[in-house]
Amino acid sequence: MGMKIREHQTPGYERVVFGDDEAAGYHGIIAVHSTALGPAVGGTRLWHYATPEAALNDALRLARGMTYKNALAGLPFGGGKSVLLAGDGVADRQALFRAHGRLIESLNGSYITAEDVGTSPADMEFILQETRYVGGLASRSGDPSPHTARGVFRAMQSAARLRWGSDSLAGKRVAIQGCGHVGQHLARELQRAGAGLLLSDVDDKRASALAREVGGELVPPAKIYSAAAEVFAPCALGGILNDDTIASLRAEIVCGAANNQLLEPRHGEMLRDRGILYVPDYAANAGGVINGCCRELLGWSVEKTVAKIEAIYSTIDEIFALAEREKIGSHVAADRLAEGIFAAAPARSSAPTR
Ligand code: NAD
Numbered sequence: 525m526g527m528k529i530r531e532h533q534t535p536g537y538e539r540v541v542f543g544d545d546e547a548a549g550y551h552g553i554i555a556v557h558s559t560a561l562g563p564a565v566g567g568t569r570l571w572h573y574a575t576p577e578a579a580l581n582d583a584l585r586l587a588r589g590m591t592y593k594n595a596l597a598g599l600p601f602g603g604g605k606s607v608l609l610a611g612d613g614v615a616d617r618q619a620l621f622r623a624h625g626r627l628i629e630s631l632n633g634s635y636i637t638a639e640d641v642g643t644s645p646a647d648m649e650f651i652l653q654e655t656r657y658v659g660g661l662a663s664r665s666g667d668p669s670p671h672t673a674r675g676v677f678r679a680m681q682s683a684a685r686l687r688w689g690s691d692s693l694a695g696k697r698v699a700i701q702g703c704g705h706v707g708q709h710l711a712r713e714l715q716r717a718g719a720g721l722l723l724s725d726v727d728d729k730r731a732s733a734l735a736r737e738v739g740g741e742l743v744p745p746a747k748i749y750s751a752a753a754e755v756f757a758p759c760a761l762g763g764i765l766n767d768d769t770i771a772s773l774r775a776e777i778v779c780g781a782a783n784n785q786l787l788e789p790r791h792g793e794m795l796r797d798r799g800i801l802y803v804p805d806y807a808a809n810a811g812g813v814i815n816g817c818c819r820e821l822l823g824w825s826v827e828k829t830v831a832k833i834e835a836i837y838s839t840i841d842e843i844f845a846l847a848e849r850e851k852i853g854s855h856v857a858a859d860r861l862a863e864g865i866f867a868a869a870p871a872r873s874s875a876p877t878r
Contacts, residue, residue, distance in 0.1 A: 527626055537584065538564075539634070543627035549615055550623035553580055554606040555587035556635050560869040563633055564604030565817060566590035567640025567660070568624060568647075572610045583607045589783075589806065592862040596839060597810040598832065599817050602866070604635045610642070621647045625654025633657055638816060665819040668812025672781050673709030675811025675836040677717070679803045680755060680779040682840035687776055687801055691837075694718030699743065699753035699775065702760025703727070703734045706781040706809075710759060711738045724748040725760070749773055758782040758805075765802070770794045779803035792855035804858035807839055 527550075532540040539556040556564045566587055573579035583605050591603025606624065614620055621643075628637055628651065638660030639648055645662035652658050659665065680698070685691035696719050700707050703725040711721055711734055721740030724747070725731035735742050743751050749769045756775035758764050762784035770791060778785070778800060785805045786792050795802040811833045818824040818832055839861075847857035 527623065527630075529627065529630060532580070534584065537587070539631070540580075540584070541627065541631070543623070543630075545623040545626075548619040548623035549611070550620050551576075551609040551611070552606060552624050552627055553583045554604065554627060554631065554635055555580075555583040556604040556631070557584075557587040557602065558591040558866055559602040559634050560591075560866045561595060561602050562600040563657075564590070564602040564635045565594060565599075565638070565659075565813070565821070566603055566605035566635075567638045568606045568608065568643050568651075569640045570608045570610050570614070570642030570647075573607070576609065579607045579609050591866060592859060593806040593810055593813060594817075595865040596807050596858060596862040597814050598835070598839070598865075599814065601636075601817055601821070605640075606635070606637060608642075617647060618650050621650035622654050625651035625658070628657050629655035631657075636821065659816050659820040661820070665816045667705070668816055669705035670709045671815035671833055672809050672812035673706045673713060675814070675833050676706070676710055676757065676759075676779060676781050676808050677713040678811075678834055678837040679808035679840045680757070680777065682837045683777045683779055683801050683803050683844070684755075686841075686844050692717070693755075696720070696755060697722060697751075697753040698755040698757055699748050699751040700724070700740075700757045700759055701745075701748045701764070701780070702758070702782070703731045704759065707757075707759035708734055710757060710781070711740065715739065719755075720753075722748070722751045722753050724751075751775075755779060758785050763787040765791045765795065767791075767794075770798065770800075773798070773800060775800065777801045777803070779808055780805070781809040783809065786855060789855060792853040796853045801844070802854050803840055804843060804855050807843060807858050808836065810836060 527545045530542040534540045543552045586605035594601045636657045648660045681691040699722040715738040722743045723740040724743040750772040755777045758780035765785045766787035818829040843857045847854045
C-alpha cells in the first residue's frame, strides 16, 4: 500500500509524475516544466476533471505558464504545477494533502507548491506536515491579492505612459470587470490615483459595496466591454478577449489581473489590429507570486520585495519596446522575453529553501 508513483515521459517537460494513494483517496499529478532558473514553483489545483487526460493537460499547460511567469518576473524559480483529481468529493482533506506532501517530498525540492484554485492556506499546512517545499502559508506571506493589484496598477501606469506620454492615471476612466479580491484592491489604488471607475460584477452586492466605497459607477456585466473607459481591466475570468468582445471594446488599453485573458493567441493580434495596447496578463499579474516567492522562499525584506513588484512597470516597458521593434504583438513579445531569460540561464546550484 502507500503511495504508488509513476513517471510519465513528456517531451518538453523535465518531469511529470502521477501519484496514487488509495487509502488517502489521493490521485495527483505534478508537472515540472523547467528548473533552469531554480526550483519549479507553482500552485496545487483541486478540481473535478472529467478524465485523467484532462487533468494532465491542465497540469502541463499551467506548469509551462509558470515557467514564463516566473522568468519574466525576474524570479530565480522555474515553473511547475500540480493538480489533484477531486473525484466525487474529498472525504478527508488532511489525508489528501498529506499524501500530496509526500509526493512533493519525493521530488527532493525540484518542485515547491502553494495554494491555487480549490486549495487554501489550511491545506498548505497539511502539506507542511510532510515536506518543507510549500509556500502560501497563512502565517507567512499572507493574501497575495493586494500585491497582485499593485502590480497591475504599475503595469497600467507603464501602458499609460506609452499611450498618452504620461503615466498619470488621474482623470482616466477604468472599467473593472470583477470586484473580487484583486478588483477591490485595484479600485482603491486607482481611486487614490484620481482615476474614474466603472465597476461590474455578477455579484451585485459586491459591486455596489465597492462602488459606494470608491465612488465608482455600476455597469451591468454584459456592458463592461463597451463601457466608455480609456482602460479595461479584466479581473474576473479567462478567455474574455475573444471575437465577440474585442469588437465592442472602446478602451485604448487592456490591463488586468485575470489569467489567460486571450481566448486564443490570434486575439492578441486582433487587439493589435484595433490599435488597443494589450498588457500581457502574466506580466501584469505577477505581484502576488513575486511577494510569495520573495518573502517566503528567498526571505527578502518587505522593502526589497515591494521594489521588485514596483519594477513590473519596467518589465511592461521592455515588452512594449520589443513588440514595437520587432513589429509583433505584446503577447508574443512577452513570451520571447521570458524564453530569452530561461534559455540563457546557467546550470544552477542548490535549491533555495525556507
Ligand atoms: P475572486 O474570485 O476574488 O474575484 C473574482 C470576481 O469576479 C468575483 O467577485 C466574481 O463574482 C466576479 N465575476 C465572475 N464572473 C464575472 C463576470 N462574468 N463579470 C463580472 N464579474 C464576474 O478572484 P481574484 O482573486 O480577485 O482573482 C481575479 C482574477 O485574477 C482571476 O482570474 C485570478 O486567476 C487572477 N489572479 C489573481 C491573483 C491573486 O492574487 N488573487 C493573482 C494572479 C491572477
